[in-house]
Amino acid sequence: MNSNLFIVIAASAVFYGTPLLFAAMGEVLTERSGVLNLGVEGMMLLGAVAASYISNTASGPGWLVLVLCLLGAMGAAACGALIHAFAVITLRVNQTVSGLALTILAGGAGLSSYLANIWELKDPATHQFGKLDVFGLKDLPILGPVIFHQTMLTYLSWVLVVASTWYLFRTRAGLGLRAVGESPQTADSMGINVVRTRYTHTLVGGMFAGIAGAAYSLTIVPTWVDGMTSGAGWIAIALVIFGFWRPDLTMVGAYLFGALQGLAPTLQARGVDIPSAVLKSLPYLVTVVVLVIMSSGSAKRRLGAPAALGIPYEREER
Amino acid sequence: MKRSAALAALLAGSLLLGACGKADEDKATDDTTNSADGAADGAVKAAWIYVGPTTDGGWTTAHDNGRKAVEEALGDKVETTFKENIPEGPEVAAVIEDLVKDGNKIIFATSFGFGDAMKAAAEKHPDVKFEHATGIPNDIKNFGTYFGAGEESLYLSGMAAGAATKTGTIGFVAPFPIPEVIRHINAYALGVQSVNPDAVVKVVWVNSWFDPTVERQSAESLIAGGADVIANGGDSPAPGEAAKAAGVAWTGYDSDQSKDFAEVWLTAAIYDWGPYYTKQVQSVIDGDWAKGDYYGNIADGFTDLAPFGSRVDADTKAKIEAKKQEIIDGTFNVFGGPIMDQAGTEKAAEGEAVDFGEQMSMAWFVKGVDGNPEGN
Numbered sequence: 001m002n003s004n005l006f007i008v009i010a011a012s013a014v015f016y017g018t019p020l021l022f023a024a025m026g027e028v029l030t031e032r033s034g035v036l037n038l039g040v041e042g043m044m045l046l047g048a049v050a051a052s053y054i055s056n057t058a059s060g061p062g063w064l065v066l067v068l069c070l071l072g073a074m075g076a077a078a079c080g081a082l083i084h085a086f087a088v089i090t091l092r093v094n095q096t097v098s099g100l101a102l103t104i105l106a107g108g109a110g111l112s113s114y115l116a117n118i119w120e121l122k123d124p125a126t127h128q129f130g131k132l133d134v135f136g137l138k139d140l141p142i143l144g145p146v147i148f149h150q151t152m153l154t155y156l157s158w159v160l161v162v163a164s165t166w167y168l169f170r171t172r173a174g175l176g177l178r179a180v181g182e183s184p185q186t187a188d189s190m191g192i193n194v195v196r197t198r199y200t201h202t203l204v205g206g207m208f209a210g211i212a213g214a215a216y217s218l219t220i221v222p223t224w225v226d227g228m229t230s231g232a233g234w235i236a237i238a239l240v241i242f243g244f245w246r247p248d249l250t251m252v253g254a255y256l257f258g259a260l261q262g263l264a265p266t267l268q269a270r271g272v273d274i275p276s277a278v279l280k281s282l283p284y285l286v287t288v289v290v291l292v293i294m295s296s297g298s299a300k301r302r303l304g305a306p307a308a309l310g311i312p313y314e315r316e317e318r
Numbered sequence: 319m320k321r322s323a324a325l326a327a328l329l330a331g332s333l334l335l336g337a338c339g340k341a342d343e344d345k346a347t348d349d350t351t352n353s354a355d356g357a358a359d360g361a362v363k364a365a366w367i368y369v370g371p372t373t374d375g376g377w378t379t380a381h382d383n384g385r386k387a388v389e390e391a392l393g394d395k396v397e398t399t400f401k402e403n404i405p406e407g408p409e410v411a412a413v414i415e416d417l418v419k420d421g422n423k424i425i426f427a428t429s430f431g432f433g434d435a436m437k438a439a440a441e442k443h444p445d446v447k448f449e450h451a452t453g454i455p456n457d458i459k460n461f462g463t464y465f466g467a468g469e470e471s472l473y474l475s476g477m478a479a480g481a482a483t484k485t486g487t488i489g490f491v492a493p494f495p496i497p498e499v500i501r502h503i504n505a506y507a508l509g510v511q512s513v514n515p516d517a518v519v520k521v522v523w524v525n526s527w528f529d530p531t532v533e534r535q536s537a538e539s540l541i542a543g544g545a546d547v548i549a550n551g552g553d554s555p556a557p558g559e560a561a562k563a564a565g566v567a568w569t570g571y572d573s574d575q576s577k578d579f580a581e582v583w584l585t586a587a588i589y590d591w592g593p594y595y596t597k598q599v600q601s602v603i604d605g606d607w608a609k610g611d612y613y614g615n616i617a618d619g620f621t622d623l624a625p626f627g628s629r630v631d632a633d634t635k636a637k638i639e640a641k642k643q644e645i646i647d648g649t650f651n652v653f654g655g656p657i658m659d660q661a662g663t664e665k666a667a668e669g670e671a672v673d674f675g676e677q678m679s680m681a682w683f684v685k686g687v688d689g690n691p692e693g694n
Contacts, residue, residue, distance in 0.1 A: 008539070008542045012535065012538065012539075016531075016535070110403075113371065113403065116371075116373070117371070117373070120373065121373060122373035122374070122375050122379070123375070123578060124555065124559065124578050130563070131563065216531075220530075220531055220534065221530035221531055221534060221554070221556055221559070222559055223375065223530070223554070223555060223556075223559075224373075225371075225374070225528070225530050225554060226370075226371050226403060228530060228531070230529065230531060261531075261535070262535050262539070264532070264535075265522050265524075265532060265535045265536035265538075265539045265540075266535070266539040266542070268522045268523065268536070268539070268694050269489070269520065269522050269536070269539035269540045269542070269543040270539075270543060271688070273690065273694065274694075275694060277525065280525070280532070
């Protein structure tokens with residue numbers, strides 16, 4: 001029963017969708033404050049390399065090392081986010097360019113690879129997040145493999161989806177955050193510190209991206225590999241739009257994309273003869289379509305984009 | 319006014335960021351092992367170009383161990399350099415030019431896709447020796463190729479897989495549908511069938527040498543489809559991770575992972591590049607380098623089998639060792655007939671063998687392989 005094609009795909013959708021979910025959720029929080037951060041891919045790689053390093057060098061009980069790995073990943077990615085925050089919030093430079101620069105610095109130009117090199121990361125991570133058998137229910141028909149046989153990170157992401165949805169729409173701070181993203185001038189006049197709000201949420205977004213990176217280096221590919229996130233950061237950015245800047249809908253999108261990613265090998269193994277190039281390009285194709293639809297301003301507004309997204313805030317320009 | 323100042327700061331900043339990143343990359347990749355300019359008099363400079371990082375734990379690590387063996391063997395008579403993470407694209411031509419300019423007398427490139435740039439450089443610099451691993455034999459007199467008969471080792475590791483499978487389904491996570499890989503899968507399947515005639519080798523194409531996420535997903539889907547032994551032909555150990563998570567056996571490729579994957583490890587086809595590299599560099603030092611298309615094998619010690627894991631029983635080990643001896647003695651040919659393709663057409667009759675040229679351009683799967691040799 002549980003080897004049914006759909007159940008296998010659903011289970012892998014959740015597994016491979018988890019890092020997408022973390023990264024996209026972080027970007028939702030960042031963008032809600034009006035800051036666009038295209039550096040997600042780079043921050044994920046920083047998180048991944050830090051987690052891999054700590055996993056292989058820290059000593060202590062396994063759970064403690066894993067917690068340290070996550071903290072390290074969050075810290076490393078937040079450092080990347082801090083560069084972006086300083087550039088776009090304090091210096092008010094173009095957000096697109098700064099975000100791209102961050103991804104190039106950490107990924108393409110090789111800061112993450114450089115760190116991996118000097119740290120000599122080549123063995124599989126000593127401590128990894130393995131799949132759990134929650135309540136002993138992993139063999140439960142249908143739901144077992146999908147819900148009760150995932151890693152701790154997946155369960156953490158569910159908690160964070162609930163927490164961040166609640167934070168955004170049910171708390172005063174969340175209201176303040178949305179106000180900053182919609183109209184920083186108004187928020188400022190209401191006494192909300194725009195700069196602090198933007199800094200905080202850019203850093204928090206970075207931390208989420210760091211966990212997403214750790215999901216790669218400690219779960220999916222538990223060995224450091226240069227550029228191991230292979231474009232997941234870009235998919236995460238598209239997912240934010242896909243999820244209308246809401247954590248709950250972003251989760252649906254993340255699992256949909258996770259399923260698309262796993263489709264090519266799964267169908268091949270079942271002898272379904274669809275060119276794998278077509279299947280492999282599906283997530284990116286969907287990403288492009290989403291970005292095209294969203295490129296018109298009016299569509300963006302209708303779908304809930306923060307009105308001040310990408311626009312630097314300058315007090316004296318009131 | 320303020321905005322344009324900010325823009326200028328941004329431009330400067332992003333240039334700076336770019337420059338930092340670049341510098342880091344240079345540091346990481348431009349690793350001259352013996353001191354660059356203060357080389358001992360008369361030391362010959364030799365360079366290696368790698369497609370992946372030296373830490374990939376597979377293909378590139380094996381080549382870099384070969385480079386280290388050269389240093390070990392030839393000491394201060396040689397000065398080695400390597401460039402890692404070089405993409406199979408236009409960049410490699412510039413890398414080769416740099417290496418020539420730096421005075422390297424012999425340059426090894428270790429990935430198939432470097433071929434065109436190496437060929438062009440060989441024609442341009444007749445005084446430098448070029449060597450291309452897995453390359454296509456050619457008629458340029460300073461451009462040699464080298465590789466090994468991995469199929470012999472793959473046949474032997476297939477025997478271990480055939481003995482280990484209970485479901486009769488073995489999953490092969492394959493990189494690209496090119497003759498080299500098809501030849502290896504066929505040899506592996508023939509090894510499987512020699513101990514387990516009804517077992518099937520199911521192939522999933524990754525379409526990359528190195529994409530750990532997809533390699534792992536492919537292995538997982540093969541396991542979900544009933545495979546209880548996983549094999550791979552790509553450069554990452556990710557299929558082994560999937561095997562480990564599911565508790566099924568694994569035969570690796572081109573690196574000994576028996577320590578990190580003890581619970582699931584069977585064995586792997588491995589290459590030892592060191593002796594060949596040492597010999598070639600030595601011949602440049604002696605001035606008698608000659609162009610060749612080297613194809614090493616188990617008898618030479620160029621290819622071999624990694625240590626067996628605990629999942630391989632004594633009986634199977636003995637059978638494999640015996641077969642290995644037959645290969646060394648030349649009494650057994652991996653592609654000796656009768657060999658049928660997937661459709662049941664005879665490719666080699668009893669007493670004959672698939673000839674070498676056909677092996678080098680193989681585009682068909684043997685019977686018992688479940689997959690599309692044209693890729694997917």
